[in-house]
Amino acid sequence: MPKSKRRCTIKEVAEQSGVSLSTVSLVLNAHPRISPATRERVNATMKRLGYQPNRLARALAWKHTRTLAVVMPQLRHAFADVYFGEIISGIYDKASKLGFKVLLEIARTEFIESQEYLRLYDQKYIDGMLFIGANNKHKFVGEFVDRTRPFLLVNSYSKQHDVNYVVSNYKYGAWQAAQHLCRLGHKHIGFIGGGLNEIQTSQDIFESFTEVLKPRLVVDGWLTEEGGMKAAEELVNADPAITAIFTLNDKMALGAIRKLTELGRRVPQDIAVVGFDDIPQAAFAIPSLTTVHQPLYEIGKLSCERLIELIHRKVDRVQEVLPIYLTVRESCGAKQPATLPV
Amino acid sequence: MPKSKRRCTIKEVAEQSGVSLSTVSLVLNAHPRISPATRERVNATMKRLGYQPNRLARALAWKHTRTLAVVMPQLRHAFADVYFGEIISGIYDKASKLGFKVLLEIARTEFIESQEYLRLYDQKYIDGMLFIGANNKHKFVGEFVDRTRPFLLVNSYSKQHDVNYVVSNYKYGAWQAAQHLCRLGHKHIGFIGGGLNEIQTSQDIFESFTEVLKPRLVVDGWLTEEGGMKAAEELVNADPAITAIFTLNDKMALGAIRKLTELGRRVPQDIAVVGFDDIPQAAFAIPSLTTVHQPLYEIGKLSCERLIELIHRKVDRVQEVLPIYLTVRESCGAKQPATLPV
DNA sequence: AGCCGTCGATAAAGCGCTTGATTAATGGGT
DNA sequence: ACCCATTAATCAAGCGCTTTATCGACGGCT
Numbered sequence: 001m002p003k004s005k006r007r008c009t010i011k012e013v014a015e016q017s018g019v020s021l022s023t024v025s026l027v028l029n030a031h032p033r034i035s036p037a038t039r040e041r042v043n044a045t046m047k048r049l050g051y052q053p054n055r056l057a058r059a060l061a062w063k064h065t066r067t068l069a070v071v072m073p074q075l076r077h078a079f080a081d082v083y084f085g086e087i088i089s090g091i092y093d094k095a096s097k098l099g100f101k102v103l104l105e106i107a108r109t110e111f112i113e114s115q116e117y118l119r120l121y122d123q124k125y126i127d128g129m130l131f132i133g134a135n136n137k138h139k140f141v142g143e144f145v146d147r148t149r150p151f152l153l154v155n156s157y158s159k160q161h162d163v164n165y166v167v168s169n170y171k172y173g174a175w176q177a178a179q180h181l182c183r184l185g186h187k188h189i190g191f192i193g194g195g196l197n198e199i200q201t202s203q204d205i206f207e208s209f210t211e212v213l214k215p216r217l218v219v220d221g222w223l224t225e226e227g228g229m230k231a232a233e234e235l236v237n238a239d240p241a242i243t244a245i246f247t248l249n250d251k252m253a254l255g256a257i258r259k260l261t262e263l264g265r266r267v268p269q270d271i272a273v274v275g276f277d278d279i280p281q282a283a284f285a286i287p288s289l290t291t292v293h294q295p296l297y298e299i300g301k302l303s304c305e306r307l308i309e310l311i312h313r314k315v316d317r318v319q320e321v322l323p324i325y326l327t328v329r330e331s332c333g334a335k336q337p338a339t340l341p342v
Numbered sequence: 343m344p345k346s347k348r349r350c351t352i353k354e355v356a357e358q359s360g361v362s363l364s365t366v367s368l369v370l371n372a373h374p375r376i377s378p379a380t381r382e383r384v385n386a387t388m389k390r391l392g393y394q395p396n397r398l399a400r401a402l403a404w405k406h407t408r409t410l411a412v413v414m415p416q417l418r419h420a421f422a423d424v425y426f427g428e429i430i431s432g433i434y435d436k437a438s439k440l441g442f443k444v445l446l447e448i449a450r451t452e453f454i455e456s457q458e459y460l461r462l463y464d465q466k467y468i469d470g471m472l473f474i475g476a477n478n479k480h481k482f483v484g485e486f487v488d489r490t491r492p493f494l495l496v497n498s499y500s501k502q503h504d505v506n507y508v509v510s511n512y513k514y515g516a517w518q519a520a521q522h523l524c525r526l527g528h529k530h531i532g533f534i535g536g537g538l539n540e541i542q543t544s545q546d547i548f549e550s551f552t553e554v555l556k557p558r559l560v561v562d563g564w565l566t567e568e569g570g571m572k573a574a575e576e577l578v579n580a581d582p583a584i585t586a587i588f589t590l591n592d593k594m595a596l597g598a599i600r601k602l603t604e605l606g607r608r609v610p611q612d613i614a615v616v617g618f619d620d621i622p623q624a625a626f627a628i629p630s631l632t633t634v635h636q637p638l639y640e641i642g643k644l645s646c647e648r649l650i651e652l653i654h655r656k657v658d659r660v661q662e663v664l665p666i667y668l669t670v671r672e673s674c675g676a677k678q679p680a681t682l683p684v
Numbered sequence: 685a686g687c688c689g690t691c692g693a694t695a696a697a698g699c700g701c702t703t704g705a706t707t708a709a710t711g712g713g714t
Numbered sequence: 715a716c717c718c719a720t721t722a723a724t725c726a727a728g729c730g731c732t733t734t735a736t737c738g739a740c741g742g743c744t
Binding site: 361362363364365368375376377380399401402403404405466 | 691692693694695696698699700701
């Protein structure tokens, strides 16, 4: 009955199998200097006793924890966003494949002011940290430039601080979107931004887009549906001649489409809309949304893999840029909608 | 310079402040038998040295970890769903307020078959576990009936296994939705289900709804947007006379609305649609969705609070049901839409 | 002056596991 | 037979902190 005795330590296993305590430890760690015979015997009694090594004790001796933290910024209700969900999902899958546990953290002010982001390492909660959704306001990122603690930005990067990151090629994505709109003949463009002053990748999109196509008007949509609605209204009121709107993310694009529809503007016939991210709803919107697809799940996986390489000192610096591509659907007018709304 | 020496243990603090090692430990734990004078002195040198207690060592001695696991079922890309996001957000906030860390887990087959859900406790990763999104297929839940390990189902419960849970009053929610449709005069109802055989709360909704209003037709929408689209099409094809559709969740409702629109059926003029959950997009859909609001964030907070009470043995059983309410918007036709789509 | 009760601090025995140094046993070579 | 190189298992010293029992000193009391 493995379940009979709850707490069962390495010592009991040793006694029960007639070997020393250290021998048990050695088989636990698959040490080569143990003969197959005793290895077998010890393994058997471990199974019989239902022995489970105490990982606190192991970690204490090892001096590392095999867990990493995923920290994300404080959003309305932080996790309520597919953007983060996809990334975290990728991180988790890779982490558990590599035998790591993942701890969840939210970068609320208390987390930052109390320097919890350092204490997590120093108190031996984690071996490394992944930060999703960093922006210029997150000054604490600068404390990782010395690369003393394994740390990596996920799908963002910093111009001020030379830290590790894995990021998709926002500039190239924006370039494609602009090119596409350009080819469709659009000249009067409205741009709905968000976080242009704080988020490096938002700046990149803006810069890259405007290099190809100069927008008539730029308004802030706060990266939310509501903001997208407001921004779209501003745009068409301020300049009724615009024929296309580009938004920094899909949520705003979806909001914009809703508002335009309410205002009697047909999308894409009257106004084309192009988003960024390719969140799942983009494909189900009416009309479906043309947008730049980000391989979020893959980014999560890769980030995790690289972080663990940093932890193991296989590498000591990672700054990787992944390619991304435009996904053409109905909202830009280049593709025939399945059925036009009446 | 607190940063000068990286690794700094309790021993150094003891030496530097001229007291014994155990004294330092006692002030660390705010033991009353320490004089204010030495407490002050020790605290000062701790600050000076930038000392951080090693929580592995502490946990090893304490025999508990002050961390809990949040486990969720394996979905397409598990976290990519606001439903879970809101709940986790609530859990995190409460947990960190109470000094607990949260570990993320996904109940994929490997997690279950290797009994990782038990090892997490036995190997001292966690003190307790929160399971979101349980269904009848998750047989391992039965292993927690002995209440030997703190465990709690979040917004679900089980009829087969007597385990702890915090759940919203699905039956009452469904009753309200049915009543509402009834008062609006609908008689020919289509019901889009999902997980009716596996998910207890889905069954509850179905039962409670049909007690008030007998649906003409019941089809499965797999709880997804795509499924909702398919199901809606089936429904109107099979019985063109139906005037209202109720769906088990908002994602399906949104899919249904899209499909109905494509088919030239106006919502709500031709067909009313009512959903369940009140996900953020529900308010931004065209038309906005009438749905039963679930206080997901609050459920997360409460679940976490109760779990920690279980851990501390303040309680030894929790089975709580929270009230929920219908939110009336445009899609049921009871409320004038802001602007009708052309 | 002697005794006892308190209070504040310390000693020491863990918590459960790791690991380099050490010892014991084995077999091959001469 | 003896020595040495291998191989296999054990010893023992940690890893960094907790906690109970113990000890010493001090002051009040008779």
